[in-house]
Amino acid sequence: MQLTVWTYEGPPHVGAMRIATAMEGVHYVLHAPQGDTYADLLFTMIERRGKRPPVTYTTFQARDLGKDTADLFQTATRDAYARFKPQAMLVGASCTAELIQDDPAGMAQAMGLPCPVVALELPSYQRKENWGAAETFYQLVRRMCSGVAPSPRPEGAKPSANILGPTALGFRHRDDVIEITRLLATLGVDVNVTAPLGATPADLARLADADFNICLYPEIADTSCRWLEKTYGQKTVRTVPIGHAATRDFIAEVAALAGVDPAAVLDTSNLPWWSRSVDSTYLTGKRVFIFGDATHAIAAARVARDELGFEVVGLGCYNREFARDLRDAAKLYGVEPLITDDYLEVEDAIQALQPELVLGTQMERHIAKRLRIPCAVISAPVHVQDFPARYSPQMGFEGANVLFDTWVHPLVMGLEEHLLTMFRDDFEFSDASGASHLGHGHAAPLPAGAAPVAADEPVHPVAADRPAPDPALAGTRRWSTDAEKELLKIPFFVRGKARRNTEKFAAEQGVTAITLDTLYDAKAHYAR
Numbered sequence: 001m002q003l004t005v006w007t008y009e010g011p012p013h014v015g016a017m018r019i020a021t022a023m024e025g026v027h028y029v030l031h032a033p034q035g036d037t038y039a040d041l042l043f044t045m046i047e048r049r050g051k052r053p054p055v056t057y058t059t060f061q062a063r064d065l066g067k068d069t070a071d072l073f074q075t076a077t078r079d080a081y082a083r084f085k086p087q088a089m090l091v092g093a094s095c096t097a098e099l100i101q102d103d104p105a106g107m108a109q110a111m112g113l114p115c116p117v118v119a120l121e122l123p124s125y126q127r128k129e130n131w132g133a134a135e136t137f138y139q140l141v142r143r144m145c146s147g148v149a150p151s152p153r154p155e156g157a158k159p160s161a162n163i164l165g166p167t168a169l170g171f172r173h174r175d176d177v178i179e180i181t182r183l184l185a186t187l188g189v190d191v192n193v194t195a196p197l198g199a200t201p202a203d204l205a206r207l208a209d210a211d212f213n214i215c216l217y218p219e220i221a222d223t224s225c226r227w228l229e230k231t232y233g234q235k236t237v238r239t240v241p242i243g244h245a246a247t248r249d250f251i252a253e254v255a256a257l258a259g260v261d262p263a264a265v266l267d268t269s270n271l272p273w274w275s276r277s278v279d280s281t282y283l284t285g286k287r288v289f290i291f292g293d294a295t296h297a298i299a300a301a302r303v304a305r306d307e308l309g310f311e312v313v314g315l316g317c318y319n320r321e322f323a324r325d326l327r328d329a330a331k332l333y334g335v336e337p338l339i340t341d342d343y344l345e346v347e348d349a350i351q352a353l354q355p356e357l358v359l360g361t362q363m364e365r366h367i368a369k370r371l372r373i374p375c376a377v378i379s380a381p382v383h384v385q386d387f388p389a390r391y392s393p394q395m396g397f398e399g400a401n402v403l404f405d406t407w408v409h410p411l412v413m414g415l416e417e418h419l420l421t422m423f424r425d426d427f428e429f430s431d432a433s434g435a436s437h438l439g440h441g442h443a444a445p446l447p448a449g450a451a452p453v454a455a456d457e458p459v460h461p462v463a464a465d466r467p468a469p470d471p472a473l474a475g476t477r478r479w480s481t482d483a484e485k486e487l488l489k490i491p492f493f494v495r496g497k498a499r500r501n502t503e504k505f506a507a508e509q510g511v512t513a514i515t516l517d518t519l520y521d522a523k524a525h526y527a528r
Helices: 012-022 042-046 062-066 069-084 104-111 127-145 173-187 218-232 244-258 271-276 279-284 294-307 320-333 342-355 361-373 396-422 481-487 492-509 516-526
Strands: 026-031 055-057 088-093 117-119 160-164 191-193 212-215 233-236 287-292 313-316 337-339 357-360 375-377
Touching: 012 026, 012 042, 012 055, 012 088, 026 069, 026 104, 055 294, 069 088, 088 104, 088 244, 088 342, 104 117, 117 127, 127 212, 160 173, 160 218, 160 233, 160 244, 173 191, 173 244, 173 396, 212 218, 212 396, 218 233, 218 294, 218 320, 218 361, 233 244, 233 516, 244 361, 244 396, 271 396, 287 294, 287 342, 294 313, 294 320, 294 396, 313 320, 313 342, 320 337, 337 342, 357 361, 357 396, 361 375, 361 481, 375 396, 481 492, 492 516
Parallel strands: 026 055, 026 088, 088 117, 160 191, 160 212, 212 233, 287 313, 287 357, 313 337, 357 375
Antiparallel strands: none
């Protein structure tokens, strides 16, 4: 286990919490010390859930370690069942409680509770959150489905599918489920069970009734889908419908398994037209760096290159269980795969590649902001702003529209800010002037104590007195302060290229310190 400021995934018991919180009629008893109960905030504050997660903590303290902590766990478990009367219970230990080896699984089995009890063995020091979620869901599916035969299909019934994988604290999972459910309805395919999100243990017992499964989020549902395929012979739709082309592939795969006509689905995506329009020509060839969970990162790379005309210069993921899939995808784009859970390695890669757009998690949002590179979030981990109140799926045709808006807006806004900086000396756009649309012919006074912003200052100064040096400029060669400030005047969408050309020119000339003259000389050299 690595001590870090930021982490892409929590310990596996957080993954188990995501499954318990997503479902109805499930309660999780977690053997954990005081201090390991922070996870409630993940759901009530970040995901904006209206109720706390269905988790009971034993919350033992240091003084309890000299007593019988096993008895404390059993008491908490009995009290939780008596209070909540769940259809099924999960029991397990947090990463800290794992060290005292109280064996929650064995204790729970010996208690003889009047409901199914699923004991979780989640090795906190070898595995992480997504694996914990996948393992928890798999154990629940096995427990509830084992020995259950599929119900006979009624005469004339529509084909049906299970949608598997959406969880609590998932990136746009709620909206993705709505979009995919609507899409299946237009195809004439019924949804048998959506799980774990919104499902009960009794619903899991009906999974075998479906004709096939849809593995919407492989990080969560892949293990369960493989077990259902092996046990009941159910086929699995594995195309993840993120992007216009992937949605069409998804529809074709579903239609083939369900025996329906794919033409019934109305293509409502504007992404293909927008990305070919004259207003989007400035997108062509933009260099993009992509990082996130493997599923979203791989899907984003396809959309970026094939549907928006970007150049993928970096591709990576943090979940090593899907490293092989990520490596195969990286070969398609001719880039070196980055598989790491260390955000500092990701920052180094972004700084070295100098992309014009970053697609990543909330970690990459912070990194890109510090490096002054436009960024859009495409994957968990995310923060509260990525759980919008509005309908905003990532999947399906409407999801493709959302992707276009989300990815293009950082580039458009960056361009507008650059133009405002260029024209800051103009009488209409000066900081000392009033709003031009109000028709004032005279300058509006500045607020008391405010000073006009100099024309050569960046749009977002880091410090109040002078702009901090751009970390993106820190390469193998030292840049002078004047050269840094001059480089910041170059439009963001060509600044990376200007920096690379200048450093290449300096290397050819044997220059170790890049000054303002070096920058101008390089500009003249490449302008020939």
